[in-house]
Amino acid sequence: MTDKLPLIADGVSRAYGTKGVVNKASLTLRPGEITALLGMSGAGKSTLLRLMAGLEPVNEGEIRLGDDVLSSVSGQVPAEDRNIGLIFQDFALFPHLNAIDNVGFGLAGTPKTERRRIALEWLNKLGLSHRANAFPHQLSGGEQQRVSIARALAAKPVAILMDEPFSGLDVTLRSDVRRIALEAVAASGIPALLVSHDASEAMRDADRVAVMKDGVILQEGTPEELYLHPNSLAVARALGPLQSVRREDMPESWRSQLPEADTYHLRPEAIQIDPQASASFRVQASKRASTLIELDLIDESGGTFRAVSIGPQRPLPGDMVKATLSPEFAFILPSDAE
Amino acid sequence: MQAAPSTFKLATRMRSLPVITLIAALVIGAPVLIALMTGLVGGGGEAWSHIVSTQLLGYTLTTLGVLLLTALLIILFAVPTAWFVSLYEFPGRGFFEWALILPLATPGYVLAYSWADIMDVAGPLQSVLRETTGLSARDYWFPSLYSVPGLSFVMACALFPYAYLTARAAFSNLSLCTMEAARSLGASPRRLFLSVAIPAARPAIFAGLALALMETAADYGAASYLGVQTLSVGIFRAWHSFSEPAVAARLAFLLILIAFALQFAERAARGRGGIQQTATRWRTPRRQQSGKAARWLIFAGCSAVLLLAFVFPVSRLIWLSAETGLGHGEIWRPFFNSLTLAAAGSALAFVLALAVVIGARQNRTSQLIGRISAGAGYAAPGIVLALGALFILSWTSFSVAGPAALVFLVWIYASRFTAAGAEPLSAAFSRAPASLSHAARSLGAHRMQRLLRVDLPVAMSGAAAAAIILFVEILKELPATLMLRPFNWDTLAVQAHAYASDERLAAATLPALLITAAGLVPVILLSLQLTRAGEARSAG
Numbered sequence: 099m100t101d102k103l104p105l106i107a108d109g110v111s112r113a114y115g116t117k118g119v120v121n122k123a124s125l126t127l128r129p130g131e132i133t134a135l136l137g138m139s140g141a142g143k144s145t146l147l148r149l150m151a152g153l154e155p156v157n158e159g160e161i162r163l164g165d166d167v168l169s170s171v172s173g174q175v176p177a178e179d180r181n182i183g184l185i186f187q188d189f190a191l192f193p194h195l196n197a198i199d200n201v202g203f204g205l206a207g208t209p210k211t212e213r214r215r216i217a218l219e220w221l222n223k224l225g226l227s228h229r230a231n232a233f234p235h236q237l238s239g240g241e242q243q244r245v246s247i248a249r250a251l252a253a254k255p256v257a258i259l260m261d262e263p264f265s266g267l268d269v270t271l272r273s274d275v276r277r278i279a280l281e282a283v284a285a286s287g288i289p290a291l292l293v294s295h296d297a298s299e300a301m302r303d304a305d306r307v308a309v310m311k312d313g314v315i316l317q318e319g320t321p322e323e324l325y326l327h328p329n330s331l332a333v334a335r336a337l338g339p340l341q342s343v344r345r346e347d348m349p350e351s352w353r354s355q356l357p358e359a360d361t362y363h364l365r366p367e368a369i370q371i372d373p374q375a376s377a378s379f380r381v382q383a384s385k386r387a388s389t390l391i392e393l394d395l396i397d398e399s400g401g402t403f404r405a406v407s408i409g410p411q412r413p414l415p416g417d418m419v420k421a422t423l424s425p426e427f428a429f430i431l432p433s434d435a436e
Numbered sequence: 437m438q439a440a441p442s443t444f445k446l447a448t449r450m451r452s453l454p455v456i457t458l459i460a461a462l463v464i465g466a467p468v469l470i471a472l473m474t475g476l477v478g479g480g481g482e483a484w485s486h487i488v489s490t491q492l493l494g495y496t497l498t499t500l501g502v503l504l505l506t507a508l509l510i511i512l513f514a515v516p517t518a519w520f521v522s523l524y525e526f527p528g529r530g531f532f533e534w535a536l537i538l539p540l541a542t543p544g545y546v547l548a549y550s551w552a553d554i555m556d557v558a559g560p561l562q563s564v565l566r567e568t569t570g571l572s573a574r575d576y577w578f579p580s581l582y583s584v585p586g587l588s589f590v591m592a593c594a595l596f597p598y599a600y601l602t603a604r605a606a607f608s609n610l611s612l613c614t615m616e617a618a619r620s621l622g623a624s625p626r627r628l629f630l631s632v633a634i635p636a637a638r639p640a641i642f643a644g645l646a647l648a649l650m651e652t653a654a655d656y657g658a659a660s661y662l663g664v665q666t667l668s669v670g671i672f673r674a675w676h677s678f679s680e681p682a683v684a685a686r687l688a689f690l691l692i693l694i695a696f697a698l699q700f701a702e703r704a705a706r707g708r709g710g711i712q713q714t715a716t717r718w719r720t721p722r723r724q725q726s727g728k729a730a731r732w733l734i735f736a737g738c739s740a741v742l743l744l745a746f747v748f749p750v751s752r753l754i755w756l757s758a759e760t761g762l763g764h765g766e767i768w769r770p771f772f773n774s775l776t777l778a779a780a781g782s783a784l785a786f787v788l789a790l791a792v793v794i795g796a797r798q799n800r801t802s803q804l805i806g807r808i809s810a811g812a813g814y815a816a817p818g819i820v821l822a823l824g825a826l827f828i829l830s831w832t833s834f835s836v837a838g839p840a841a842l843v844f845l846v847w848i849y850a851s852r853f854t855a856a857g858a859e860p861l862s863a864a865f866s867r868a869p870a871s872l873s874h875a876a877r878s879l880g881a882h883r884m885q886r887l888l889r890v891d892l893p894v895a896m897s898g899a900a901a902a903a904i905i906l907f908v909e910i911l912k913e914l915p916a917t918l919m920l921r922p923f924n925w926d927t928l929a930v931q932a933h934a935y936a937s938d939e940r941l942a943a944a945t946l947p948a949l950l951i952t953a954a955g956l957v958p959v960i961l962l963s964l965q966l967t968r969a970g971e972a973r974s975a976g
Contacts (some may be wrong), residue, residue, distance in 0.1 A: 151874070151878060178879075192875075194894060203876070203881075206881070206885070250879075253880065255878075
């Protein structure tokens with residue numbers, strides 16, 4: 099894997115008229131790693147992907163493959179000469195070509211028999227060899243996306259960029275397609291970018307996660323780093339739900355566990371039901387959310403908290419419960435304004 | 437070492453205007469530009485002054501009168517039929533849905549020949565009238581087709597399907613929510629039609645109407661046969677009878693002005709924001725069952741339109757043809773000539789349309805240049821374009837009577853009809869998402885490879901429709917062919933016109949029917965395709 103090169107965005111900006119969409123963004127995609135780019139709609143994720151792919155020019159900064167400059171203010175290598183694979187939400191399969199010819203599209207210089215052999219090999223890797231002669235409209239959504247991934251990888255790209263590749267798929271198909279597809283991407287050993295707005299998907303699928311907001315990359319690191327040590331409220335919120343609690347509203351036993359601050363930002367799992375704990379609460383509301391039970395609690399001084407329990411019994415409204423605080427899920431963060 | 441990008445040379449970012457677009461724009465726009473410039477520079481003098489003082493007002497008012505009456509008749513024919521076919525169940529609805537498009541196959545001048553014969557003193561209508569009443573021809577008044585209302589009627593019959601098609605599509609796309617909301621608020625069917633459906637469909641109806649009126653203004657064959665002095669007839673006469681091509685070109689200004697005014701009005705109608713649909717649940721409303729009497733009334737209305745616009749005139753031509761036999765002069769040579777010219781013209785127009793559409797995908801300047809030139813070609817009547825070609829011929833050493841004229845004729849066809857071909861091509865291209873092109877780029881396909889391996893195959897459905905439309909339009913074209921064809925080199929349209937003008941209508945029927953028959957096949961295919969698309973949409 100050592101011969102693979104990183105794909106680097108170095109301080110790139112892109113504006114449409116006076117509206118800046120990407121602002122001095124820096125991101126390194128390392129070989130053999132999947133980096134998830136996370137953010138809300140309009141954060142600039144897809145634009146950064148397009149800049150890296152060469153579909154748009156940069157207004158500032160550079161895109162490099164290793165030391166080779168692909169885009170800069172003075173010019174750019176056209177997308178078709180970069181050999182960077184792209185995967186789209188709408189699959190973008192060529193409707194006039196069957197699966198095997200779609201996969202073979204990027205192997206234009208290869209003799210026909212060899213091209214078909216390679217294409218079939220890739221379809222086989224993605225579990226689709228029996229659908230080789232099917233046209234896109236005859237394939238299911240999951241099959242179409244696997245063909246598009248086979249097509250991108252068959253061309254032996256130097257990197258692969260995926261723009262919300264699984265969001266067009268049925269929920270029941272998603273996990274299987276994602277597993278097969280991302281295993282193939284990981285096995286290729288090239289740098290990979292996965293643009294997503296789904297935090298759980300990004301953390302589950304990626305080796306590294308970058309969070310983007312208003313065209314700026316706020317933080318980049320492993321999923322654990324970002325989930326447990328967010329550098330801002332925006333990053334913490336992007337990775338999962340939060341509740342903000344003032345120090346004065348906390349039970350005394352919890353305050354002593356936390357460093358001094360006005361406000362703490364807690365993940366739901368920061369407060370867990372524990373019969374051995376000292377702090378007591380009344381249950382205001384409770385509901386089962388798949389594997390966990392979510393609870394709204396109130397203490398005797400009127401402070402309200404959101405807690406989780408693994409069950410199996412669901413405490414009912416009015417019940418008294420005891421809860422414990424896990425300080426590693428409580429953050430002291432600068433606000434968005436700061 | 438990994439497969440690195442093949443070239444790391446920094447390509448220049450500035451994209452130059454595709455040369456292909458400029459060449460296409462020049463080829464399309466040159467005839468109309470040359471005609472207008474020549475008219476402006478050399479179209480003055482005594483002849484012009486004479487026309488201005490004696491005929492210009494007449495030509496203009498007649499043309500405007502024809503346009504106004506034709507517009508009213510088209511709305512009368514097209515909008516109610518489209519409304520009932522889209523939203524009501526009645527006997528024969530499925531048949532009328534596609535059959536009402538059939539008149540598109542018949543050129544206006546063919547309908548004029550036929551209707552003029554039907555309404556003639558010796559024609560079937562007046563004969564039956566006299567036989568049943570015992571009156572003589574002098575005892576009663578009978579409307580004449582050789583008049584502004586007569587020409588308007590013929591043009592409306594020939595061209596109302598343009599507005600019928602756009603209105604039908606608009607009515608079929610009416611949001612179910614909007615319609616149901618209006619009904620729940622107590623709107624009667626009449627109010628639903630006038631206050632909800634018509635305002636929502638107005639831009640679409642106007643688009644079809646504008647197209648039909650542009651064709652009406654450009655018509656020469658029907659107007660000259662019926663002796664109505666429109667601008668087109670005036671232009672042809674200035675060139676042919678007065679031998680004043682520059683004066684003719686100056687007259688053409690007015691015709692172009694009318695065409696642009698129609699285009700402008702159509703855009704203005706389309707641009708109004710308040711009539712855009714906002715509901716997202718797009719489903720064809722379920723067709724309403726109406727009372728028995730109403731159902732048969734609707735059937736009678738649709739039948740009347742189809743009978744007037746297609747069945748009566750075409751049947752009359754078939755009758756005449758059968759009555760007098762088919763052996764009127766040579767038909768195969770004009771038939772072959774028509775096919776050759778239509779094939780060559782549509783091939784060139786297709787290539788130009790492709791260049792315009794592909795250019796439009798490159799950048800906005802190309803899009804603008806392509807659209808303006810194709811629009812100008814389409815807005816310019818064939819008569820004006822032919823003048824442009826004649827000016828160019830006169831400046832060169834080519835003979836108007838030689839084969840060079842045929843090359844120029846093909847050029848004029850392409851100039852005139854490129855826009856008609858570009859429309860379905862552009863629609864087919866736009867159906868392909870941008871991600872297809874991006875995917876092809878990421879797989880190393882350069883511009884030309886993308887065009888050949890992705891864009892063109894994806895656009896093939898639209899390409900077939902474009903080619904068919906171009907072929908039929910060129911087959912029907914009369915004035916430019918009349919002006920530019922070499923001596924004794926007739927097409928079906930020219931032959932029909934020549935026979936009809938010599939009052940040898942029986943001889944004109946065969947070429948006229950052949951043109952109609954040639955037009956029918958693609959029109960039926962197109963009609964069935966549109967109907968199926970509508971059914972698929974409503975089932976989805």
